[in-house]
Amino acid sequence: MAFTDEIRPRADEIWTAIVEHPMVAGIGDGTLQAEPFKYWVRQDYQYLIEYSRLFALGAAKAPTFDRMKTFTQLLTATLTEEMDLHRSYAAEFGITESELETTSLSPTTQGYTDFLLRTAALGSFTDLVVALLPCMWGFNDVATQLAADGLPADERYAAWIEMYTGEEFNELTEWCLTLTDEMTAGASETDIERYRHIFETSAQYEYRFWDAAWRREEWTI
Numbered sequence: 001m002a003f004t005d006e007i008r009p010r011a012d013e014i015w016t017a018i019v020e021h022p023m024v025a026g027i028g029d030g031t032l033q034a035e036p037f038k039y040w041v042r043q044d045y046q047y048l049i050e051y052s053r054l055f056a057l058g059a060a061k062a063p064t065f066d067r068m069k070t071f072t073q074l075l076t077a078t079l080t081e082e083m084d085l086h087r088s089y090a091a092e093f094g095i096t097e098s099e100l101e102t103t104s105l106s107p108t109t110q111g112y113t114d115f116l117l118r119t120a121a122l123g124s125f126t127d128l129v130v131a132l133l134p135c136m137w138g139f140n141d142v143a144t145q146l147a148a149d150g151l152p153a154d155e156r157y158a159a160w161i162e163m164y165t166g167e168e169f170n171e172l173t174e175w176c177l178t179l180t181d182e183m184t185a186g187a188s189e190t191d192i193e194r195y196r197h198i199f200e201t202s203a204q205y206e207y208r209f210w211d212a213a214w215r216r217e218e219w220t221i
Contacts, residue, residue: 003184004028014203015141023214030152040213042103050113107180108212112205127184134202153200
């Protein structure tokens with residue numbers, strides 16, 4: 001059985017919990033107040049900066065030229081196109097570029113990105129790929145579930161759903177799923193157990209990232 005097929009039941013459980021979270025449910029039906037989402041947009045901008053470092057490490061650790069090239073392309077696309085889109089999207093909520101740049105990482109954002117980069121820096125290329133998967137797979141699956149109930153009237157939330165159900169992101173998700181299965185094929189049970197733990201930790205952080213935005217989490221002192 002392919003690794004992603006094996007972990008799909010646990011993934012589905014976490015993606016469903018995200019869809020049912022009031023933060024995400026509010027995006028789906030368009031009733032979410034702006035403030036929690038503005039918090040999410042600011043934190044996600046900072047997350048993308050650290051996410052780019054993950055792609056850079058992927059390029060450095062890639063076992064073949066083609067995979068190095070792909071991760072370099074993802075790094076470039078994230079730093080240019082996706083960051084530009086994020087700035088434009090933030091502006092629709094009245095968030096300035098300066099506010100995005102000066103946002104401090106929340107405890108959850110710090111913990112999530114530290115986990116990703118530690119896994120990438122100290123682990124294997126396969127460890128990095130498995131840690132990367134929940135972000136792409138989760139956003140695609142969650143947005144697909146929301147889209148199944150119809151797009152919300154709020155065009156800003158509808159645009160978010162359309163972005164992560166679009167052809168480009170669907171292809172990116174399928175690429176990451178396929179790469180994960182290729183890299184984990186034939187792995188020992190010891191390695192598979194480590195991959196399960198990495199995947200689940202990243203996936204749980206995906207849930208916590210939404211929950212932190214809902215609570216507008218801050219450092220206590």
